[in-house]
Every structure is written in structure tokens, then in C-alpha cells.
Amino acid sequence: MSIYLDNAATSFPKPESVYTQQDYIARNFGANPGRGSYGIARIAAQTMAATREAIADFFNISSSSRIAFTLNATQGINTALSGLLEPGHRVVTTSMEHNAVVRPLHYLQHHGVEVFKVTADSQGLVTPESIFSACSGATTKLVIMTHCSNVTGTVQPIAEVGRFCHEHDIIFMLDAAQSAGVLPIDVDAMHIDILVAPGHKGLLGPQGTGFIYVRDGLAIKPLTRGGTGNLSSEAQQPSKMPELLESGTYNTAALAGLKAGLEYILQRGMDNIRAHEQGLLLLLWDGLGAIPGVRRYGPEPGPKHSGLVSFTLDNHTTAEIGFILDQHFNIGVRTGLHCAPDAHRTIGTFPDGTVRVSPGCFNTEQHIHTLIQAIKSITS
Numbered sequence: 001m002s003i004y005l006d007n008a009a010t011s012f013p014k015p016e017s018v019y020t021q022q023d024y025i026a027r028n029f030g031a032n033p034g035r036g037s038y039g040i041a042r043i044a045a046q047t048m049a050a051t052r053e054a055i056a057d058f059f060n061i062s063s064s065s066r067i068a069f070t071l072n073a074t075q076g077i078n079t080a081l082s083g084l085l086e087p088g089h090r091v092v093t094t095s096m097e098h099n100a101v102v103r104p105l106h107y108l109q110h111h112g113v114e115v116f117k118v119t120a121d122s123q124g125l126v127t128p129e130s131i132f133s134a135c136s137g138a139t140t141k142l143v144i145m146t147h148c149s150n151v152t153g154t155v156q157p158i159a160e161v162g163r164f165c166h167e168h169d170i171i172f173m174l175d176a177a178q179s180a181g182v183l184p185i186d187v188d189a190m191h192i193d194i195l196v197a198p199g200h201k202g203l204l205g206p207q208g209t210g211f212i213y214v215r216d217g218l219a220i221k222p223l224t225r226g227g228t229g230n231l232s233s234e235a236q237q238p239s240k241m242p243e244l245l246e247s248g249t250y251n252t253a254a255l256a257g258l259k260a261g262l263e264y265i266l267q268r269g270m271d272n273i274r275a276h277e278q279g280l281l282l283l284l285w286d287g288l289g290a291i292p293g294v295r296r297y298g299p300e301p302g303p304k305h306s307g308l309v310s311f312t313l314d315n316h317t318t319a320e321i322g323f324i325l326d327q328h329f330n331i332g333v334r335t336g337l338h339c340a341p342d343a344h345r346t347i348g349t350f351p352d353g354t355v356r357v358s359p360g361c362f363n364t365e366q367h368i369h370t371l372i373q374a375i376k377s378i379t380s
Contacts, residue, residue, distance in 0.1 A: 002330040002331070002332060003329075003330060003331045003332065003363075003367045003370060003371070004332045004360075004363075005331060005332060005333050005357045005358060005359055005363065005367065005371065006332050006333060006334045006356075006358055007201070007307065007358045007359060007360035007363075008150055008178060008201070008307060008308045008334065008338075008356060008358035009201075009334055009358070010200045010201060010207060011200065011201055011202065011204050011360050011361075012360070013362055014204055014205070014206070014257070014261065015204055015260065015261060015264040017260040017263065017264055018204060018205060018206065018257040018258075018260045018261050018264070019257070020260075021253075021256045021257050021259070021260040022206060022253045022254060022256060022257040022260075023253075024256075025044075025047055025252055025253040025256040026253035028040070029043045029044050029047065029252065030044070030252070030253070031043075031044045032044065032229075032249050032252075033045040033047065033048040033229075033249075033250060033252050034048070034228070034229030034230070035227075035229050035249070044252045047252050047255065047256050047259075048069075048250060048252055048255055049064075050259060051069075051255045051256065051258055051259040051262075052064040052065075052067050052069075052242070054259045054262045054263070055067055055211055055213075055258075055262070058262055058265075058266075059180075059185050059186065059187055059195065059213065060186040060187055060188055060189070061187055061213055062188070062216075063216065065240070065241050065242055066213055066214055066215065066216060066241050066242070067211050067212070067213050067241075067242060068211065068212050068214070068241060068242040068244070068245035068246050069209070069210070069211050069242070069246060069250055069255065070196075070209075070210040070211055070212055071208055071209070071210060072198045072200070072207075072208070072209075072210045073100060073175065073176075073177045073196050073197055073198040073210050074100040075210065075223070076196035076197075076210055076211065076212035077100050077101055077104060077144075077175060077196050078100075078104050078223060079212055079220070079222070079223040079245060080173055080194050080196065080212060080214070080220055081101075081104045081105065081108060081144070082104065082108070082221070082223055083220030083221040083222060083223060084141070084142060084171065084220050084221075085108050085113045085141065085142065086112070086113070087111060087112025087113060088112060088113075088114075089113050089114070089141040089142070090113075090114040090115075090116065090138055090139060090140045090141055090142075091105060091108075091113060091114065091115050091116070091140070091141060091142045091143075091144060092116050092117075092118065092131060092134045092135055092140050092142070092143045092144075093105060093115065093116070093117055093118070093143070093144050093145060094117065094118045094119075094120060094126045094131075094145050094146070094156075095117055095118065095119045095120050095126075095342045095343065095345070095346045096120050096124050096126060096145075096146055096149045096151070096152075096154070096156070096340070096342070096343045096346060097144075097145070097146055097175070097340065097342060097343070098146065098150055098175065098177065098338075098339055098340050099339040099340065099341075100175070100177070100339070101144060101146070101175060102340075102341075102342060105144075116134050116140075117342075118130045118131055118134050119346060120154070120343075120346050122346075122347055122348070123152065123154060123298055123299050123347075124149045124151065124152035124153075124154035124297075124298050124299075124343065124346065124347060125154050125156070125299075125304075126145065126156050126157075127157070128157045128160040128161055128164065131143060131145075131161050131164065132164055135164070135165075135168065135170060140168075140170050141170070141171060142170065142171045142172075142173060143161060143165050143170055143171070143172050143173070144173040144174075144175065145158070145161065145173075145174065145175065146174075146175040146177065146178065147174055147175065147176050147178065147179035147183065147185070148178035148179045148182070148183070148306035148307075149178070149298070149306075149340075149343055150177065150178050150308070150338055150339075150340055150343075150356075151297070151298070151310055151338050151340050151343040151344060151347065151349075151354065151356070152297050152298025152299070152310060152343070152347060153178075153281075153298050153299070153301075153305045153306045153307060153308045153309065153310070154298050154299055154304065154305070154306075155179075155183065155303075155304045155305060155306055158174060158190055158192075159189070159190045159191075162174075162190045162191035162192055163191055165191060165193075166191035171193045171194065171218065172191055172192055172193050172194070173192075173193060173194035173195075173196070174190075174192050174194070174195050174196070175196055176195055176196065176197040177196075177197060177198055177201060178201070178202070178306050178307065178308075179197075179202065179306060180197035180198070180201070180202050180203050181201070181202030181203040181204065181261075181262075181265055181270065182202040182270075182273075182274060182277075182306055182307055183274070183306065184270070187213060187215070192213075192215075193214070193215045193218055194212065194213065194214055194215070194218070195212070195213040196210070196211075196212050196213075197210060197211060198210040199211070199254075199255075199258040199261070202307070203258060203261050203262060203265070204261030204262075204264055204265060204361075205254070205257050205258030205259075205260075205261040205262075206251075206254040206257040206258065207254075208251055208254050209251070209254050209255060209257070209258045212245065214241060214245075219239075219244075220245075222237055222244055222245050222247070223245070224247045224248070225237045225247055226247035226248055227247060227248060227249075228243040228246060228247055229243075230243060231243075268361070273361045276361060277307055277359055277360065277361060277363075278301050278302070278305070279365075280359040280363055280364075280365065280367075280368050281301035281305070281307070281308070281309055281359065282300075282301045283365060283368045283369075284309050284357060284359070284368050284371070284372070285300055285301050285309055287368065287369075287372035288309070288311050288372065288375065291313075291372070291375055291376055291379060292379065293313055293314035293315065293379055294311050294312070294313055294314075294375065294379075295311060295312045295313075295314070296309065296310070296311045297310045297311065297312075297347050297349065297354055298310060298347070307358055307359070307360075308356055308357060308358035309356070309357050309358075310349075310354035310355065310356045310357075311354060311355055311357075312349065312352070312354055312355065313355070313375070313378065313379065316378065317352055318335040318336060318352050318353050318354055318355050319335055319336065319352075321333075321335065321355050321375075321378060322334075322335035322355060324374075324378055325371070325374055328374075329370070329371075329374040331370065331371055331374060333355055333356060333357050333371075334355075334356040334358070335353060335354070335355050335356070336352075336353040337350070337351070337353040338353065338354075338356055357371065
């Protein structure tokens, strides 16, 4: 059996309840949610609503109607950026962002939006003061940043940034792709105006799920328009959430699986899952540190670190390491730039990137020991 260590890309395997719940809904209640008043259509709609409520509870969102489902975090980010920003608006972001943020902003920058990028330090950390400074002296519409880097695992000071944005009437948008389900997120306490997250990573749900939360009183234009199951006589898109941002038929079975993932986290305890994963990361960090030629990037596992370790090995490309681990040891890791070239430029690993190892809640210490021994064999 292979060893999967790429949970920062997507968590695998999922809790058994995720699989069983998807199968149950798909086999028994496969009608379109919100598109009929007959029995199984009502249950499909109730399933979707229950997942929305579960997300609201998980992130301390006061009204679940402010949550719209997406296919992934990327769709949510594009929805928010394209729906908020117009020529002349100014955005502050960071050098640690994923291309899910970089590319939409690059497009908008060529259409009249001003983008200011704050550079992180060599550990991938963006200080609150650097964000504050970037927002001073000019009218800033939006600050968008990742909660945790998908390259270094660095946890950013989002509570401080959120408070500053709240005090200065700046919209604060958080990309929680690497933190949702891993770190506590409270949209009220952290002054998060827009929260975007995938369902398939730390939330342990299926691929093809995610959500965008938009605080009450903040309106954005929808990315897509179409059937919503209500107000069908009107040609214009409904103006209320979540229908404003939800058009077309959604994957009810997958959303039921997402709810099961959330329930698993609550049952096992997010702190317990994090302690387990941090223990594996610390074991990996120390083991890699004892191997000559290995260079580790980002902070040491701990409170300011999320769920991954990146490293390089002298005299070996990252692609070569990944190939050997896969073909000779049956170990799956991520290599290269991880869709975050700016982050690699920041830490000095561009263009080859790093080898990224991201254990999940079902990995074991033996998996890490096996990986460490494999890296040692590559160096010998």
C-alpha cells in the first residue's frame, strides 16, 4: 500500500463516514435540491441546507444564508475578486499567495485595478506592520491574504490584520485553503469580511466542494447567473444570498460528504487532529535536519506553523526526488512550485521549488520514518 503525504493538495483518505454518506444520498435522494416540492427533492434541499448550517456553526457565522457553495476555493476567490473590484480600486496582498489569488489579481491589474504586494520574510511571514504600512497613504478597497502558506506552512497574523482593516473600513478577505479545519477560524473575532475555503482539504470533504462567506451588508456581483430554483419568473439574478452566488445544480451527495467531514473533525477534536499532525511534522523536521544536504524551509512545526514541511536536497532536483520516492518507495509527495511561484521567489527556491510533505490525520509515525529512511537512501 502506498504512503500518501500530499494532504495540503487534498486530504486522503477521507473518514469512512464521508464515503458512506455520499453513497447514501446519491443512491436514495438524487433529485435536484431546491428544484421540486416532492419528497426526495425536499430531502436533497434539506441536505444542502444542513451542510450550510454546519459550516456556519464551524466558523461562527451568524447566518448560514451568507454562505454560498462553490466547486473549490479558486472559484470562491474569483467570485469575490471579480464581483468586488472595479478599475481604480486598490488591493493589498502578499508575496505568499497561491495562483488562485495571483492570477485573478494579475488579470484585474491589467483592467485598471491597482495591486500592491507586500513581501514576506525568508520564513514566509508577513508582519502586520507591513500590511498596515501598505494600506497607509492611499485608499485601499481590499486586503486579501492566505491564512497559511501552502509552501512554508507559515501561519500569518490574520487577527491583527482583520482588526486593522475593520478599524479602517477596508474589506478583509481570507483564503483559508490551508487552514480551514486545521486552525480555529472565527469570522467575527477575526473581522473576516469574506472567507473562502475548499471542502476537500482540511475539512476532509470530497473534491468539488467549497464555499464563500460574505458578511452581511457587503454585496458582490455574481460570477455566474442562471437557475436558482426560486424567483424563476424574473430575468435578473436574485439579489439575496445565497441564491445571488449559487446558480445551477449542486452536487448534493458531495455536500453531504462535506458535512460528514465536519462532523468527524468535531467528534475527534480539531485540537487532537492538529496535535497528531504536528507530532508527525516535528518528527519529520528533526529527521530531515539530521540528513546532510537537506535544506528545510519555513518555521519549525509549532503554533506558527500549519500542516506541511518543504525541503530540498543538494545535488538533486525536486522532480528527481519525487520520482524516486514514488517509483522506488511508493511514497506520494508534491514537488515543484505548488502553484505559488511568488512564494518560492520569496524564500529563494524558484524555479525548481521544493519537495513538500503534508501528512494528514490518518498518517502514522511509521509513514514518516519510512520517508526519512528513503531520503537517506537517496543521499547515500
